[in-house]
Amino acid sequence: MLKLELQHQQGAFSLDAKLVMPNQGITAIFGRSGAGKTTLINLISGLETPQSGLIELNGKPLLDTANKLCLPPEKRRIGYVFQDARLFPHYSVRGNLNYGRKDRSDAVLFETITQLLGIETLLERYPARLSGGEKQRVAIGRALLSEPELLLLDEPLASLDLPRKRELLPYLEKLAQEVRIPILYVSHSLDEILHLADNMVLMDKGEVVLNGPVERLWGSAALQPWFGPDVQxxxxxxxxxxxxxxxxxxxxxxxxxxxxxxxxxxxxxxxxxxxxxxxxxxxxxxxxxxxxxxxxxxxxxxxxxxxxxxxxxxxxxxxxxxxxxxxxxxxxxxxxxxxxxxxxxxxxxxxxxxxxxxxx
Structure with a gap:
């Protein structure tokens, strides 16, 4: 389970978030551009540090500013997949997957994840020979092979064209069903949330407006601005x-x-x-x-x-x-x-x- 209470000021932007998230399934972080979605997961990952707050993952404190505790990113057991994959161009797919791998002797885990993501035939290729969707699958595999307790996905489909989004979405659906760790999925697409998320957090101007199961929140008044005149x-x-x-x-x-x-x-x-x-x-x-x-x-x-x-x-x-x-x-x-x-x-x-x- 992930618990957090965060207060963060960045220029004119202010974030004040208090959340408890389940320890399994996908929680979608949703909202307009500038609502604070990426800032929130950067704070959770340790890439940014808030002025004050508390983060606990599975009962273990990652951040506690009152007690001057702030674990660095590499100590938090959190996997992070960015919009642009960020693969090492001079490493093959196998080399990218092995980078940061917690246990290189665990061949079963390696095979399970490469098969889950459909990348077992790409292992000897280099990133320059991969499509956008393939790069994202490799990035997700690399994050999972670090054996994280939490996986962060920051709009993994945002940089892809429609055919590549359709290519990647079925793999994300399998990921949602088979990976037994909590996943925070930043998105501005209600279609992605429909197909992937169990829970939703709606953010606006740095605050949490709604938090709960997707089915319960979908028809709420707070979400109606995202539906067109005939799309309710x-x-x-x-x-x-x-x-x-x-x-x-x-x-x-x-x-x-x-x-x-x-x-x-x-x-x-x-x-x-x-x-x-x-x-x-x-x-x-x-x-x-x-x-x-x-x-x-x-x-x-x-x-x-x-x-x-x-x-x-x-x-x-x-x-x-x-x-x-x-x-x-x-x-x-x-x-x-x-x-x-x-x-x-x-x-x-x-x-x-x-x-x-x-x-x-």
């Missing part, structure tokens, strides 16, 4: 129940016990799956429709309603999960929608694309 969405935590015997469809089980049918998901039954549902793809009905082409008709309760321009945003609860829907003022009046009432939410199966789900 909800994240539903589900479990893959089974695949349809005759059609390329998958059945997901919601925590409420209801089923959600979506285009076939490349995962095994029992897998945890996070699904993004756009508010514009949700319609409401007073009674359960009959003979409908829509496969997903879910009982829900209206939690709140708020006006946005010429339409109404409706927040629904499906058991413990939340779902946003857009309706016109006319429809809201015609259906006499009110908070606290039972309703049916309709979601088209085909509205969920590959970009809208992540196997966790």
């Amino acid at each position: 969405s909800s994240l539903l935590p589900t479990q893959l129940s089974h695949h349809h015997a005759d059609y390329p469809m998958s059945c997901l089980q919601l925590g409420s016990g209801e089923q959600l049918w979506v285009p076939k998901i490349d995962a095994q039954p029992g897998a945890a799956v996070r699904v993004r549902i756009y508010a514009r793809e949700v319609s409401l009905a007073r009674s359960r429709p009959e003979d409908s082409s829509i496969r997903n008709i879910l009982p829900a309760k209206i939690r709140l309603m708020q006006r946005e321009a010429s339409r109404i945003q409706v927040l629904l609860t499906l058991g413990e999960a939340e779902l946003w829907a857009y309706v016109s003022e006319w429809a809201a009046a015609d259906l006499q929608l009110k908070p606290g009432e039972e309703i049916f939410a309709q979601i088209k199966s085909v509205s969920v694309t590959r970009n809208d789900w992540a196997s966790l």
Whole structure:
């Protein structure tokens, strides 16, 4: 577990952060440029030193300014991957991986990490012959081979073009599932957070605005400025129940016990799956429709309603999960929608694309 309380002044910028982060999974550090994301992880790594504060990793103090303790970066057992990989150009991939390696005799760990990142065929190449995505995979492998207790990733996709981002993202997804140390992942991309993060920290002007599970924070008012006019969405935590015997469809089980049918998901039954549902793809009905082409008709309760321009945003609860829907003022009046009432939410199966789900 990572605990920190930090106060840091850098010119006109001030950071004041207090956090407790889990000891496993990916925590995304999210916010606008200049919010303090990179400054925060630089302070955690020891690359910068705050005016005052405390950092503990797995019960061990890394920084305690009150007691004049400040471990140097190399003593903190923290791996750091920068935006630009920073490989040694005169070393091969193997040489880069071996640099800083804690135990060079551990061939099993070396093989496990190179296979996890798909770089086992690149070992004799030099950085000049690697793509941007390959360089980042090598940089991640080098950090993991130092056997850190915490891994920091500072926008690892930011410097890559779209094809290279698509190349690297599946490896980051595997990393999220298989590496059993906490990972702090700085990002300004909600798509990356959807596919990778378990928890999210939202920063603004050097302060922590939100901190918690991604599904719970996704629909919060504080995140709405990052969604465009028709991009408001909800994240539903589900479990893959089974695949349809005759059609390329998958059945997901919601925590409420209801089923959600979506285009076939490349995962095994029992897998945890996070699904993004756009508010514009949700319609409401007073009674359960009959003979409908829509496969997903879910009982829900209206939690709140708020006006946005010429339409109404409706927040629904499906058991413990939340779902946003857009309706016109006319429809809201015609259906006499009110908070606290039972309703049916309709979601088209085909509205969920590959970009809208992540196997966790």
